[in-house]
Amino acid sequence: MFKLLQYEFVQNAFMAGTIIAILAPIIGYFVVVRAQAFAGHALSHIGFAGATGAALLGVNPLLGMFTFTLLAALAIGALGERVRGRDVETGMALSFALGLGVLFLSLYSQYSRETVSILFGSILSISHDNVLITLAGSIAALLLILLMFRPLLFASIDPVVAESRGVPVRLLSIGFLLLLAVTVSVAVQVVGVLLVFALLVAPAATAGRLTHRPISAIALGILLGLAFTWGGLVLAIASRWPVSFCIAALASLCYVITVLRRSWRTPHRYKALPHPNREYV
Amino acid sequence: MFEMLQYPFIQNAFLAGSFVAVVAAIIGYFLVIRGLTFAGDALSHIGFAGAAGAVLLGVDPLFGLLAFSVGAAIGIGLLGKEIRERDIAIGIMMTLALGFGMLFLSLYKGRAERTYSILFGTILGIDKTDILVTAIFSLFAIAVVLILFRPLLFISFDPQVAEARGVPVRLIAIAFMILVAVTVSISVQVVGVLLIFTLLVGPAATAIRLARRPLAAIGLAVALGLGYTWLGILFAANSTWPVSFFIATLSFGVYLPVRIFSPFWRARSFPFWRTRRPGLREQRSGSTEKSERLPTSGEQERQAEVPAASHLRR
Amino acid sequence: MVELEHVNIQLGGRDILEDINFTVTEGEFIVMLGPNGAGKSTLLKLLLGLINPSSGLVRVLGKTPRRGNQAIGYAPQHRTLEADVALRARDLVGFGLDGHRWGIGWPDPQRQRIVDQALAEVDALAFADAPVGQLSGGEQQRLLIAQALLANPRLLLLDEPLANLDLNHQREIVDLVTRVCRGHNIAVMLVTHDINPLLQVVDRVIYMAHGHSTIGTPEEVITSSTLTRLYGSPVEVIHALDRLFVVGAET
Numbered sequence: 001m002f003k004l005l006q007y008e009f010v011q012n013a014f015m016a017g018t019i020i021a022i023l024a025p026i027i028g029y030f031v032v033v034r035a036q037a038f039a040g041h042a043l044s045h046i047g048f049a050g051a052t053g054a055a056l057l058g059v060n061p062l063l064g065m066f067t068f069t070l071l072a073a074l075a076i077g078a079l080g081e082r083v084r085g086r087d088v089e090t091g092m093a094l095s096f097a098l099g100l101g102v103l104f105l106s107l108y109s110q111y112s113r114e115t116v117s118i119l120f121g122s123i124l125s126i127s128h129d130n131v132l133i134t135l136a137g138s139i140a141a142l143l144l145i146l147l148m149f150r151p152l153l154f155a156s157i158d159p160v161v162a163e164s165r166g167v168p169v170r171l172l173s174i175g176f177l178l179l180l181a182v183t184v185s186v187a188v189q190v191v192g193v194l195l196v197f198a199l200l201v202a203p204a205a206t207a208g209r210l211t212h213r214p215i216s217a218i219a220l221g222i223l224l225g226l227a228f229t230w231g232g233l234v235l236a237i238a239s240r241w242p243v244s245f246c247i248a249a250l251a252s253l254c255y256v257i258t259v260l261r262r263s264w265r266t267p268h269r270y271k272a273l274p275h276p277n278r279e280y281v
Numbered sequence: 282m283f284e285m286l287q288y289p290f291i292q293n294a295f296l297a298g299s300f301v302a303v304v305a306a307i308i309g310y311f312l313v314i315r316g317l318t319f320a321g322d323a324l325s326h327i328g329f330a331g332a333a334g335a336v337l338l339g340v341d342p343l344f345g346l347l348a349f350s351v352g353a354a355i356g357i358g359l360l361g362k363e364i365r366e367r368d369i370a371i372g373i374m375m376t377l378a379l380g381f382g383m384l385f386l387s388l389y390k391g392r393a394e395r396t397y398s399i400l401f402g403t404i405l406g407i408d409k410t411d412i413l414v415t416a417i418f419s420l421f422a423i424a425v426v427l428i429l430f431r432p433l434l435f436i437s438f439d440p441q442v443a444e445a446r447g448v449p450v451r452l453i454a455i456a457f458m459i460l461v462a463v464t465v466s467i468s469v470q471v472v473g474v475l476l477i478f479t480l481l482v483g484p485a486a487t488a489i490r491l492a493r494r495p496l497a498a499i500g501l502a503v504a505l506g507l508g509y510t511w512l513g514i515l516f517a518a519n520s521t522w523p524v525s526f527f528i529a530t531l532s533f534g535v536y537l538p539v540r541i542f543s544p545f546w547r548a549r550s551f552p553f554w555r556t557r558r559p560g561l562r563e564q565r566s567g568s569t570e571k572s573e574r575l576p577t578s579g580e581q582e583r584q585a586e587v588p589a590a591s592h593l594r595r
Numbered sequence: 596m597v598e599l600e601h602v603n604i605q606l607g608g609r610d611i612l613e614d615i616n617f618t619v620t621e622g623e624f625i626v627m628l629g630p631n632g633a634g635k636s637t638l639l640k641l642l643l644g645l646i647n648p649s650s651g652l653v654r655v656l657g658k659t660p661r662r663g664n665q666a667i668g669y670a671p672q673h674r675t676l677e678a679d680v681a682l683r684a685r686d687l688v689g690f691g692l693d694g695h696r697w698g699i700g701w702p703d704p705q706r707q708r709i710v711d712q713a714l715a716e717v718d719a720l721a722f723a724d725a726p727v728g729q730l731s732g733g734e735q736q737r738l739l740i741a742q743a744l745l746a747n748p749r750l751l752l753l754d755e756p757l758a759n760l761d762l763n764h765q766r767e768i769v770d771l772v773t774r775v776c777r778g779h780n781i782a783v784m785l786v787t788h789d790i791n792p793l794l795q796v797v798d799r800v801i802y803m804a805h806g807h808s809t810i811g812t813p814e815e816v817i818t819s820s821t822l823t824r825l826y827g828s829p830v831e832v833i834h835a836l837d838r839l840f841v842v843g844a845e846t
Contacts (some may be wrong), residue, residue: 037368038319041372045475088318088482089540091318091319091322092483092486092532092533095479095482096529098529099479099526099527099528100526102475102523102529103522103523106523106526115400116386120379120383120386194326195380197373197375197376201369202376205369205373241384244380245380245383246380247380248377248379249380251373252373252374252377428697430699431694431696432695432697435690438687442690444645444662445644445663445667445669445671446662446669446695447661447664447695448694448695493682493683493724493726494686495686496699
């Protein structure tokens with residue numbers, strides 16, 4: 001089995017998978033905290049149009065993906081910081097982009113192979129160039145997220161107070177969406193447009209159920225992301241099932257187990273004692 | 282352009298497309314007001330796994346779609362309230378199902394065309410049996426929605442009072458999700474799993490911004506849905522481009538200006554509603570019964586300031 | 596109208612209410628006071644039949660509470676409706692009449708008349724056809740009261756109808772509720788944080804703290820000695836500028 005590691009395509013897969021498994025849970029933590037799961041879903045689908053368009057023009061689909069997701073992130077950000085209530089607007093943009101994607105596909109002759117790899121990921125066919133692009137994009141995104149970590153967390157949890165303290169809430173919101181766009185674009189190579197939640201949301205959501213401290217939740221999310229990616233790759237090579245299926249199945253089962261485990265335990269309740277201080281009658 | 286209508290496959294497309302457009306617009310209205318658009322999108326994705334599994338087993342994909350999406354609908358209905366966690370749970374459920382869809386796809390050795398048609402729709406390849414099945418399910422869904430109509434509106438806008446009034450809130454919520462699953466399953470033939478939003482949410486989201494009353498919004502949504510579908514089929518029949526592209530573009534092209542301009546339009550029309558019955562107000566404030574009832578001295582000023590304030594609020 | 600004897604409520608293994616006793620008579624205006632988490636909203640749910648007491652006797656209109664009781668009007672704690680929803684004020688109010696019935700409901704002049712009457716009752720005819728999302732908090736609150744009034748209730752339960760309203764709008768709602776209570780002889784139980792806007796109109800006060808309650812006229816209940824006993828820690832009631840303030844020591 002380890003002999004396979006000598007092959008360049010397996011090495012590329014592990015390298016790209018590892019980079020993405022570190023980046024995605026960090027961004028995913030904020031996706032969960034900011035309740036922007038739908039934005040992540042939409043960005044990946046919008047990227048589909050970019051990838052098929054690029055394939056049609058004979059350009060690297062990853063670049064098309066970047067272009068479309070970054071533009072869409074700017075547009076969603078322009079809607080205002082209340083992305084939470086914007087499901088309908090986001091969804092309409094998503095379906096329009098998908099419509100374009102369908103058109104590009106129908107104009108493109110190699111219909112099915114390209115579609116499968118964009119929709120469901122093709123980690124075993126990542127080129128060396130794309131590994132380098134992924135590495136560069138991920139490092140940039142990581143640096144940026146470290147830079148804006150504290151204000152972003154503040155703005156995510158209490159935007160009104162954060163704004164009164166002088167945190168540029170609007171700017172952070174757009175900045176975060178751009179980082180999300182980069183993350184989604186690189187993660188699509190591994191798990192595809194349709195399964196992007198497996199790396200973006202599942203590790204972060206599972207970690208968030210196990211620990212409440214931001215730092216430990218992010219660290220645990222990264223560990224889980226790495227475990228799902230490596231485990232999925234090994235499982236796929238051993239079983240000949242698709243890689244993205246293995247990663248998605250591991251990630252979702254892990255989440256389901258934590259949810260069930262949580263509800264079996266009796267909930268710990270904090271008993272607040274009301275006191276009459278400053279109470280108007 | 283219209284001579285294409287003579288071909289039976291175009292006629293079939295029109296017939297099935299019309300059924301789907303009507304039922305999707307009605308269900309979509311409730312989906313939007315209940316804030317469940319993501320759930321609707323997820324149901325279609327989950328249905329894809331069922332369809333791919335059915336193709337693998339050699340069964341009609343529609344049954345696979347129905348089985349998976351109805352199962353997921355019940356699951357989502359049981360998940361209940363808390364929105365933030367619910368979106369994540371739905372998203373991960375969707376990921377698991379899509380993973381299986383991918384597995385089924387890779388295990389299927391036959392031609393992949395059938396699966397792609399599930400993703401992107403195949404309205405021009407619809408036959409008579411498909412139409413019959415679509416018609417039966419559409420009429421069923423419309424009938425159930427008509428029965429559930431008032432309680433469903435009630436629990437969507439005012440769940441607490443509805444519960445206090447004895448409306449079975451949870452049960453109706455689950456029944457509604459099942460209707461969404463049925464609608465999604467039959468809509469997939471027209472626009473495909475990935476573009477379900479265009480028929481389900483597009484017409485309703487546009488209509489809600491134009492109409493004020495629930496029934497008017499639903500009527501308008503149905504009209505828009507039929508318009509998009511008919512025009513989409515007509516355009517596609519006269520070109521080589523896919524139907525779902527045309528429907529998605531029409532849906533978005535109508536929604537975008539409405540979304541951008543409706544706030545202005547609403548703000549302008551609002552004082553009109555305030556002063557629509559000036560006779561009524563004068564008549565009432567002049568009557569003795571009123572001054573008896575409300576002896577507060579600030580009453581006159583308040584009456585005067587209400588329309589002005591409302592004008593400024595937006 | 597309402598009788599509670601030795602009522603205890605436990606939720607999730609925690610005592611919410613302990614040994615609650617009071618009666619409300621017809622046409623009485625009752626205000627329920629108390630700090631957050633004292634169990635005021637829970638008590639309303641109990642009267643609506645949405646939860647059951649762990650022990651004790653509850654009688655509403657002479658019967659054990661059950662869901663869907665038409666004789667009780669209920670307006671829950673207000674939440675802002677979304678601005679873009681296609682629903683007119685009269686549609687929202689209409690839910691109170693037939694929102695729980697199956698079917699689509701056909702236009703009916705009598706229904707229209709009843710809804711108009713309820714809208715007139717709360718002075719909302721002027722904006723009856725406006726989209727609810729564009730109405731102010733006070734206007735939406737009036738609609739909720741109109742909705743609760745539609746079924747001709749004998750008991751009206753209002754959960755924090757004065758929250759998030761400025762003084763003028765608070766006075767409007769207080770006038771409205773008083774009018775309804777006195778004019779139609781409907782018993783009102785109103786949950787609030789601030790009794791001052793209601794001091795002139797209220798008959799009796801239920802003060803709740805730490806799961807216990809006491810009932811009486813405002814002069815009886817809102818005194819330093821009664822509240823000290825209820826909270827189990829020193830509490831002082833201050834009269835200033837014709838208003839009452841309760842001040843307590845940190846415990």
